[in-house]
Amino acid sequence: MIIIIRQKVLQSNVVAITKNSDEKTALRDALNLLPFKGVIKSDFIVTITANLVNLNPPEKGVVVGQETLRELIRIIKEENPKRIVLAAGSGGANTNEVLNKFGFSEVINSEGIEFVDLNIGEFKDLYLGHDIISTTKVNKLLFETNFLISFTQLKLHEEATMSASIKNIALSWPPASVHGYPKKNLGIHEDLHGFIYSFAKNVPIDLSIVSLNPAMIGTGPSKGKAVHSEFLMAGFDAVSVDTIAARLLGFRPQAINYLFRLIKDNIGVGNIEDIDIKGIKLIDAEKQFSSIAYGHEFAIDE
Numbered sequence: 001m002i003i004i005i006r007q008k009v010l011q012s013n014v015v016a017i018t019k020n021s022d023e024k025t026a027l028r029d030a031l032n033l034l035p036f037k038g039v040i041k042s043d044f045i046v047t048i049t050a051n052l053v054n055l056n057p058p059e060k061g062v063v064v065g066q067e068t069l070r071e072l073i074r075i076i077k078e079e080n081p082k083r084i085v086l087a088a089g090s091g092g093a094n095t096n097e098v099l100n101k102f103g104f105s106e107v108i109n110s111e112g113i114e115f116v117d118l119n120i121g122e123f124k125d126l127y128l129g130h131d132i133i134s135t136t137k138v139n140k141l142l143f144e145t146n147f148l149i150s151f152t153q154l155k156l157h158e159e160a161t162m163s164a165s166i167k168n169i170a171l172s173w174p175p176a177s178v179h180g181y182p183k184k185n186l187g188i189h190e191d192l193h194g195f196i197y198s199f200a201k202n203v204p205i206d207l208s209i210v211s212l213n214p215a216m217i218g219t220g221p222s223k224g225k226a227v228h229s230e231f232l233m234a235g236f237d238a239v240s241v242d243t244i245a246a247r248l249l250g251f252r253p254q255a256i257n258y259l260f261r262l263i264k265d266n267i268g269v270g271n272i273e274d275i276d277i278k279g280i281k282l283i284d285a286e287k288q289f290s291s292i293a294y295g296h297e298f299a300i301d302e
Contacts, residue, residue, distance in 0.1 A: 003129075004203075004204065006204065007204065008204040009147055010035070012035060012236040012237060013269045013276050014033070014034055014276045015240050015244050015277050016034055017231065017232075018231070018232050018233070019230045021213075023065050024071040027071055027072060027232055027234070029279070033279050034235065039206075042080055042081065043082050045083045045141075046081045047086075047145040047148050048086050049148065049172050050064045050088050051063055051064050051151065052064070052104065053090055054091065057102060058153075060222075061215055061216035061224070064211065065213075066103045069104065069107055070107045073086070077111075081146075083114060085115070085141060086104075086114070087115075087141055087172070087173075088117070088118060089118030089119040089173065089175060089176060091181060095117045095118075095119055116139055118141075123137035124139075124140045125137060128198040128199060130195055132188075132194075133186060133195060137175055137178045139173065142173060148169070148203070149205075149206065150169050150208045151211075152211070153211050154210050154212050154215040155215065155216035155220035156220045156249060157221055158219050159192045160193065160196065161255060161256045162249060162251065162259075163220055164210045166238050166239070166242050169238075170199035170200060170203075171183065171188075197258040200238070200267060201262070205238040208236075208237075209232070209234045210241055210242070211231075212227070212229045212233075213228055213229060213232060214229070215231075215293070229293065231285060231288075231289060239270050240268055240270070240275045242259055244282060247272075248290075250290070250300065253270045283301065283302065286298070286300065286302075
């Protein structure tokens with residue numbers, strides 16, 4: 001059984017791949033390649049879930065870039081929604097410490113948006129249907145949100161194989177005050193792929209933004225090597241975006257269990273031939289990223 005909290009705002013198979021040394025420019029260029037204008041309505045509550053996992057700086061590829069987050073907020077402001085909320089829940093530290101240490105508090109205050117710490121209530125029950133965790137507490141904001149944005153860095157991950165837009169949402173919203181730091185007390189990590197899959201089935205992501213400037217290779221989510229590749233990708237289908245992200249790390253979606261299961265259940269588009277890629281060609285992005293990250297150029301379909 002699936003109990004979807006709402007329908008996605010827009011179904012689209014377009015994924016934009018851009019490259020720029022200025023991550024803010026790469027972001028704006030990517031959104032300009034999408035059918036973005038007019039999607040966000042004036043009565044919408046727009047929630048940006050940014051990866052603020054722990055007390056490691058953006059330049060190491062652990063958390064998102066402060067100024068790119070600011071640019072995203074300003075882009076959303078141009079659409080004049082009812083509310084803009086930044087929502088994050090650190091799994092490895094106090095969320096406010098992460099905000100203050102890396103300048104995110106200044107961004108929130110100067111841009112005049114709301115902030116919600118996902119580790120703190122008021123909570124509501126979210127049905128998952130997962131074998132270990134059938135329901136989880138989540139901040140009530142999730143049920144009020146009309147447009148959910150996932151903004152994160154791409155990482156190889158020691159348990160999830162890859163951390164991109166889908167995992168960012170699935171692991172940000174379960175509160176550490178309930179699941180513990182780092183959210184392992186109630187069974188999430190006993191079947192992490194199954195948990196991410198169950199969360200993604202029930203919680204629609206309306207816009208996925210995955211930055212590779214930097215990305216992380218090696219042992220993620222925080223101990224790996226930062227690779228400053230200048231790439232960024234975005235799209236309205238989180239499965240499609242994460243499928244493209246996986247290719248840059250050298251994976252087909254079959255290698256990432258939760259992604260493969262979501263594709264099999266038609267939660268999103270995972271067939272490369274059915275994804276409309278705008279901007280940089282996928283094979284060119286694969287070759288360039290692999291050359292930067294590993295010193296050896298490769299592409300899966302070459």
